[in-house]
Amino acid sequence: MSSGEPVLEIKGLCVDYGLGDRAVRAVRDVDLTLHRGEVLGLAGESGSGKSTLAYGMTRLLAPPGVISGGEVVYHPPAGDPVDVLRLDDAGLRRFRWAETSIVFQGAMNSLNPVHRVSTQLTDVLAAHRPAMSKTDRLSRARELLTLVGIAPDRLDSYPHQLSGGMRQRVMIGMALALEPQVVIMDEPTTALDVVMQRQILRQLVDLRERLGFSVLFITHDLSLLVEFSDRIAIMYGGRIVEQAPAAQLYRDSLHPYSEGLLHAFPPLRGPRRELTGIPGAPPDLRSMPQGCAFHPRCPKVFDRCTEELPPLVVPVDGSTARAAAAATEGPTAGAEQRSVACWLHPGR
Template sequence: MSNDPVLEIRNLNVDYGLGDQAVQAVRDVNLTLHKGEVLGLAGESGSGKSTLAYGLTRLLAPPGVISGGEVIYHPEKGEPYDVLALSDANLRKFRWAETAIVFQGAMNSLNPVHKISTQLNDVLQAHEPKMSQHSRNVRCREMLKLVGISADRMEAYPHQLSGGMRQRVMIGMALILQPQVVIMDEPTTALDVVMQRQILGQLIELRERLGFSVIFITHDLSLLVEFSNRIAIMYGGRIVEEAPAATLYRDSLHPYSNGLLGSFPALRGPRRELTGIPGSPPDLKGMPSGCSFHPRCPKAFDPCSEHIPVLGRPATPDGGTRTVACHLYPDVKPVGAPAAASSAASSAGER
């Protein structure tokens, strides 16, 4: 894994609707994905994880709108540029070739009336039109073999494959153009535990072999602890904590992170009681004042209901590698968008 960034999300804001009736689904998100890294994004349903993914790739369906921020992509060759400023033509080139998405629910993502070979070929035809049919077929067979599927299943329809095989096809489709970034939106939700581990283990093996970076979105924090390099926790549309996976598991700072970690059983060590998190996630149409987690927080005190905590680096020995947004840590050093954003954005406008 490199320290060089491949994708920088800077002060990203996403709304559903316009004007006074707009629902603020993602607020002031700052994240950096490094080359060769697996960045986990965790939180309960409705916390803004998928909205963030669709916003940074400009796949939001109406009435979703990006109301602010930048998404700076660092290509292998050339200058960084803002994905949100790309023209429609350049955006079509960017998708799949530079950044690919494995959507939640492979059966709904694959076209049920077309064979697997047709759907894989469509990606190559759209982005590499000069490639011959024979070369496309060879690439498709190689990619299926890479994700553990026999090449003779190319002529199968999606309903003729198991859930795990369909998910592998989606991963193969995402990797067929060798993108730098792969976004996985809860790709193993409908699969059993054994199949989850097989697919995720294979994904990590492919990442080590091909060198791409991954944003892995899930509500299952136990998966991220095992397979991610870093984990960011979302609640109410904001990042509330970010840290290396091992650090977060061993010493999480935010009470919400503690609640998520207490919601799944430990794989090793003594048995412990599952605590969970009381209450329900906030209604985005009527967010609580101050910290959005304070109505459910066991450690809430006076400032929590009055002021939104700032995401920053805590005054702890490992504060240089993590961030947290909580009034329990008042001495944080705020983390904002880098000053170089304007130069990258200006280069995007020229594309």
């Protein structure tokens, strides 16, 4: 459960692809806070900037990706906060895996096909804990496989000898090898069937409760996040357009885009309803529309939407009271109220 204390704060982060006048801004002034012990879901269509945000905040962007502004402040359990974007190479090497780890979308692409599972798990330990003996590293590798529900005798297997779900569990075990405070999961269940998705998610929630790490879970499938996230942030056109406790967003979404995503999958409970898609296509980042980026697709658009960009604010209409009530009930109580970037809900 979340303590309400921040473990990672993203402030005004901007990420571009390319330089100069031809640069394409993929992440635009994003502010996002992950609290200690929290599962924060990040949802949006493909191309909304979710993965770019994850790679930017961990400094894993491949060229021509460039971080053009902002801060990523990590709060360790002890000691002073550090700006990840200002770490030197040695500091960044210590930070990765030990403090923050990442589980990528395709486990088969992330695992080395010519090395056994044991080698790939122990290499992480050897790189960050050189004083650890080979026997202790193998013992830890067996412990990690057991932790994620895989028999230790699969240590001698190659990635191609494992199922998709097992490979993804190996990646989760690798991410937890050094007991990091933050685990970033970039669509880790996309290539898996629905049954395996639920098994891995249940196991992830159980591990979070046992070990106390925080999770930033990135996906386009909002139905997954509603089930197990504490809080959800919705991303569109490189910006956060709504944040709320998961149950509150499911019951009472404020942004028309969030509402569109929620109506794009069948309800988990209650009467049947007709599924509706979101008309149009995501914006071209090279030529963003004036005003709200969603206005060309929005069923509730009015004149102001086409002229001014709405800021991400705490709404002052009737939803404020409902949001405050939800915040006091949920695991992030007192940590953060909901916010929305929409002229239908002006801020304070």
